[in-house]
Structure formats: structure tokens, C-alpha cells
Amino acid sequence: MKKETQIFKFIKEEEERQLRGIELIASENYVSKQVMKAMGSVLTNKYAEGYPGRRYYGGCEVVDKVEQLAIDRAKELFGAEWENVQPHSGAQANASVMYACLKPGDKILGLNLSHGGHLTHGSPVNYSGKLYQAIFYSVEKETGLIDFDKLYQQILEEKPKLVIVGASAYSRDWEYAKVRAAADQVGALVLADISHPAGLIAKGILNDALLHCHIVTTTTHKTLRGPRGGMIMMKKDFPNPFGEKTPKGEIKMMSALLDSAVFPGVQGGPLEHIIAAKAVAFGEALTDEYLYYIVQVAKNAKAMAKAFLEKKYNIVSGGTDNHLMLIDLRNKNITGKEAEKLLGEVDITVNKNMVPFDDKSPFITSGIRVGTAAITTRGLKEKDCVKIVELIDETIKNKDNPKMLSKIKKKVNQMMLKYPLFAEL
Numbered sequence: 001m002k003k004e005t006q007i008f009k010f011i012k013e014e015e016e017r018q019l020r021g022i023e024l025i026a027s028e029n030y031v032s033k034q035v036m037k038a039m040g041s042v043l044t045n046k047y048a049e050g051y052p053g054r055r056y057y058g059g060c061e062v063v064d065k066v067e068q069l070a071i072d073r074a075k076e077l078f079g080a081e082w083e084n085v086q087p088h089s090g091a092q093a094n095a096s097v098m099y100a101c102l103k104p105g106d107k108i109l110g111l112n113l114s115h116g117g118h119l120t121h122g123s124p125v126n127y128s129g130k131l132y133q134a135i136f137y138s139v140e141k142e143t144g145l146i147d148f149d150k151l152y153q154q155i156l157e158e159k160p161k162l163v164i165v166g167a168s169a170y171s172r173d174w175e176y177a178k179v180r181a182a183a184d185q186v187g188a189l190v191l192a193d194i195s196h197p198a199g200l201i202a203k204g205i206l207n208d209a210l211l212h213c214h215i216v217t218t219t220t221h222k223t224l225r226g227p228r229g230g231m232i233m234m235k236k237d238f239p240n241p242f243g244e245k246t247p248k249g250e251i252k253m254m255s256a257l258l259d260s261a262v263f264p265g266v267q268g269g270p271l272e273h274i275i276a277a278k279a280v281a282f283g284e285a286l287t288d289e290y291l292y293y294i295v296q297v298a299k300n301a302k303a304m305a306k307a308f309l310e311k312k313y314n315i316v317s318g319g320t321d322n323h324l325m326l327i328d329l330r331n332k333n334i335t336g337k338e339a340e341k342l343l344g345e346v347d348i349t350v351n352k353n354m355v356p357f358d359d360k361s362p363f364i365t366s367g368i369r370v371g372t373a374a375i376t377t378r379g380l381k382e383k384d385c386v387k388i389v390e391l392i393d394e395t396i397k398n399k400d401n402p403k404m405l406s407k408i409k410k411k412v413n414q415m416m417l418k419y420p421l422f423a424e425l
């Protein structure tokens, strides 16, 4: 076999990039070596269509144990009665839920993409906006907050089949109970997509979406610090409200509909190596060490938001309850696109992001989104977050001064040298 060199050279290059920079992309994190080891294991060789104990392939006795352990640990982590750990990604978890619960043309209600929502919550460029009739709720112009009383009324008036709560760029907590109360009045199902704050919810730092929402989806690679993937869960299983029956004439449980929607509805063979890595990450998330980590993630985000506000940066909603914040740069005379590029030059990675009521396109944007999940994994604390804000501010102020920018880059690299990656295990 020909020995591969090019790809491994690129992987090394990427590892060095991850090591020397400050990673502030709110949806990224660094997995442990043992999570990585599970991902790169022989489990990738195995086909296992179906579910533990009911597969369409032979030789599944070991992967059955792997998948069952992932399910059991996820149940313990989220206090859930039912879990499906097979979705390959957050987008596929959401697609599976919609496939199970909706018919083409049904009305869905999600958070406006330009106000922090996600593409899979009804965007016109996504299947969810093409297959279903998508309508949106918004944040308030004055406060940057979702007005849950207004959302309650909108649910009553619009009578959607599915209400989606959760976002990609909303820094505040959600009033799940109020949304559920409205949904119950019009017979809607509530899907909470907790992809971003999943770790904070699992550890009780934020309101528990599972307690109030019929179905919950998440990615496993953001605050949960697992492999790239998705998951669907329910606090409590319930008979499906669409009247779908088994061949024996019994009403199917919602879990059966969701399992069928993932496979064979949306996906083929599960990625058992990724499911194994999910199990490892859930095992890690069940420890006190992870609890300290996730508490620190939230503390770091608060410290960072405070430091930005002190330097007169506008944070949408004025602060954060979770691991991220959205910064409106319009008073700093720089677009999101320019800021992303400029900060990239000094090895600080952020992503440009629309801000609510943005006057610029999604390719330019007026804002950036920053998060603390990744830097906290590297061991950074509140005082480091204040330092990072100083570095960002210096960079933006010196955008036309290449000499200063190269000095800042050195400072960034020296700072991160003290926090090695993958040091543990």
C-alpha cells in the first residue's frame, strides 16, 4: 500500500494552527485524546443498519454494546427516557424529527436566521424552508431579547404544527415552559434544538429543555465536547399524536417514529466509530471535571462580555447567560467580514455573523460571534478572557498597521504556548 504523506502533512499543519491560535468560534471545541482514539478505530469498518439487538447485518454483537453504552450514558447525562445517538450531524437530527412529525407543506415556526436561528429551522435555502411552510419569530429591536409573551401569542395565532426553540447565536436562556403551554393549546409539537448550550443544560446551568419540550436535538461537538455528530432525545416517550399504528393495530410510540425517521428515513448505516466516541465524550461529561469545565465556560463568557462592554462594544441583548455572545460592530467602523479576516491574521479565530436587523448581507454582516467553549478546554480563565478582549480591541484599532498586527500575533502565540492541546490522558 502506498504510504500517505500529503494528508498527514495537512493534519499536522492543522494541529499546529489549532495550537498557536485563540479559538473563539462558538460552535467549536477540542476533543480529548480518548474521544479521538475511538473515532479513529476499527469500528469504522462495521455496517450496522438498524438498532442494537435489531440489525440488518451480521457481526453486530460488539457494536450493539458500543451503541447501547452511548445511549445509556446519554440518558444519564440528560435525564432522558429515550435517546437516538445515530444522527450523523445536527442537521440530520433535525431533518429526522421533521420527517417523523411533519408532512410537506405543514407550518413550522422557528427563530429568524438573521436573529440567531439555524438554517435547518426553516431557512429558504434549506430543505426545511422548501418542504415546509416556514414562519419565524424574532428578537426585539430594543433589547435583542426574545419576548416569550409575544411568541406565546404568535403560536396561538399561527397554529404551527411544530415550534422550534433553540439557536446558533442567541446568548440568553429560553422560557421553554411558556412555549410548551402555548403549543399545547394549538396541538403543536415543540422541538428544542440545544446544539449550542447542550453541555450547560446537561449540568443544570440553564433551563432544562427536556423537561418542557416534546423532542430535543443536539449536536455532540460544541459545548458537549464530543465528536462531530448529532443526537435526538425525549425526557418522556409518548404515543404518537398522528395516529400511526403497528401492524397489530397499536398506536406507535413517538420513539418508534423517530427511530424509523433516522433509519431508514434519512440515513443509512450508523457511524459506529463516531457513536463510540460519543459514548466516550458522554462518559467524560458525566464527571465532576466536566462540571467544573462547563461552569468555567459560563464564567469565562460572562467575563468576556463584561470586558467587551467596558470597551464600548455592543453585545446583542447586553450580555450572556451561556457560552457565547454576538457583538454588533457597527459603532466600531468595521464589518463582520473584515473583523473575521483581520483577527484571523493575528491567529484569533471568530466567525462573522448577522446581527438582528442587520443592514448588511450574510456575506458581509455587521457582527461577530464569539464563544468560550474551546478556550476553556485549553485551560483559560476569566483574566485570560479580559486579555483576549484587549487583544481583539488592539487588533481592530490597528487594522491598518501591519507592524502592530504582527506584534499582536506574537502576543497571541506566546499566550497560547502556555496552554498545550491534548495534554491529558
Ligand code: PLP
Pocket: 027, 088, 089, 090, 091, 092, 094, 118, 120, 166, 167, 168, 193, 194, 195, 196, 219, 229, 230
Ligand atoms: N442546530 C444548531 C442550533 C446549530 O447551531 C447547528 C450547527 O451550527 C446545527 C443545528 C447543525 O449541526 P451540524 O453542523 O452538525 O449539521
